[in-house]
Amino acid sequence: MNISQTLISWYQLNKRDLPWRSTHDPYCICLSEVILQQTRVNQGLEYYNRFVERFPDVFFLAAATEEEVLKLWQGLGYYSRARNLHHAAHMIVQKFNGVFPPTYAELLKLNGIGEYTAAAISSIAYGEVKPVLDGNVARVLSRLYALQEQVDSAAGKKLLNGIASQLIDPADPATFNQAIMEFGALLCTPRNPGCETCPLQSSCLAFSLKRVNDYPVKLARTVVKERYFYYLVVTFVKQGELHLLLNHRNSIGIWRKMYDFPLLESPGELEYPAVLSAQPASIILNDMPFEISAISDEYIHILSHRKLITRFFKIKLQRQPESIQPYIAVPVSQIGKYPIPRLIDRYIRAEKLLVPGYTL
DNA sequence: AATCCGGGGAC
DNA sequence: GTCCCAGGATT
Known part of the structure; x- marks a missing residue:
């Protein structure tokens, strides 16, 4: 079994039951992706439920005041996400009559929708063959191929994008993208990864080198x-x-x-x-x-x-x-x-x- | 390319 | 204490 199918098989057995996984509504997918930017699932889950309840669709969100959106976002951090989300909702209602743009390129034009989020929405909601590249994917691929390139550099992102584009299952990009992220979040974790039970152990170069903890290579962090x-x-x-x-x-x-x-x-x-x-x-x-x-x-x-x-x-x-x-x-x-x-x-x-x- | 932008949880 | 999370915008 190839890497893509192995990840998908692992995902089917081990995935968490999360509310945004039981919908194809691009609005809900978008909401979950923005909330989960730089945010762990457990931290964002309550906020997602709160937002879906208060703003069931993009029209409700667009009709709200920015201050109300910020109030509901309070405590989650990175508040530009809330302001951008609200702005994007306005754009979708006014320019597209409430219909989400259906392609990566169009999604990318919305405020607060960057490369990751555009890839996530277009692949998960519309089946576009576009690999996501987040912290999980970077870690998984960095270890699989023992990448020396810094994953958060421009060269590193280009390299990772190339690898992910090769790996992605063109028949089911939605499941592949979620599978590799879930794999990184639950098994191929930053510390104490579950290498002993990993279905990709024999394919993992970092594991064979006994250097799992040396990956991913990252840029030095700026001092606080x-x-x-x-x-x-x-x-x-x-x-x-x-x-x-x-x-x-x-x-x-x-x-x-x-x-x-x-x-x-x-x-x-x-x-x-x-x-x-x-x-x-x-x-x-x-x-x-x-x-x-x-x-x-x-x-x-x-x-x-x-x-x-x-x-x-x-x-x-x-x-x-x-x-x-x-x-x-x-x-x-x-x-x-x-x-x-x-x-x-x-x-x-x-x-x-x-x-x-x-x-x- | 570097910096700014939050908050929290795991260790 | 350190690390980093389903990142994006700005300069």
């Missing part, structure tokens, strides 16, 4: 830089209700279109007086009497390329400042309605700022 975040949790009573200031992150960059607090960002650590004398504190407080009721411990938040060392300054005011632009005053009871990054969510929960009714 540290940044110091000082958040101002400015509270005051307005119309009998406790309010705080939120910041709508409209500029490009991290957490765009989500909400956090007024922020002072610094490449180095700052003393407390420096935090209060610099913007945005100096502008918000503007000679008003205030009380620092608490300064939090450090919250360490790790991103893919940043380590955010964060402190929250809880500042009590007697009334709302004259000018709070560009911030907005929000009743504490309403915080749960806004899409917020995990760092802010962690603080709110720890400080019990939330009230009954606050949910993820």
Whole structure:
């Protein structure tokens, strides 16, 4: 049996029962693929079910506000995926009357649909003979052929694409693509792969060399830089209700279109007086009497390329400042309605700022 | 080609 | 602590 048929046979016996595997609806396939970008199945599964329930088809998704889509995406990370998905839904409704583009080339034009996702949707939903190339495929092929090329380099991707194009089963590209990814996710894992029970053991060059753990070869990772975040949790009573200031992150960059607090960002650590004398504190407080009721411990938040060392300054005011632009005053009871990054969510929960009714 | 963009789970 | 996940966009 050749490699392709071996993978497919293994898949039929070992595949997980996942909701997007029991549909041919390109919308559902697309939703699952975008959610699973750089995301493990177990982490994305709940979000997939949530999205399908709230937005059963592309028309529901397109009709929603971007903020609602972000709110439903909250906690999943890489929020540009949510914004792009929403944008793509608009395009599909407006340009294609709600019908998904049926080819790799057309799918590739949509926001948030790159080479991997276009290949996955076109092959799984439409049977186009297009190999997927994700982290799993790279690892499996890298080990099978003991590839010396760095799999995440341009040359490595070209090499992998060539190999995958040879291996893919032209009679059933959908099953082949899912099979090789599932094989990488469950058996040919990054650590402690199941070589002893592997049906491709005799074909695997890395195994015969006893060098399975040396593959895949990858580029050196960029160092994670540290940044110091000082958040101002400015509270005051307005119309009998406790309010705080939120910041709508409209500029490009991290957490765009989500909400956090007024922020002072610094490449180095700052003393407390420096935090209060610099913007945005100096502008918000503007000679008003205030009380620092608490300064939090450090919250360490790790991103893919940043380590955010964060402190929250809880500042009590007697009334709302004259000018709070560009911030907005929000009743504490309403915080749960806004899409917020995990760092802010962690603080709110720890400080019990939330009230009954606050949910993820 | 390099960098930015999240969060979590396995070890 | 380290690694990496059904990657994509930007520069």
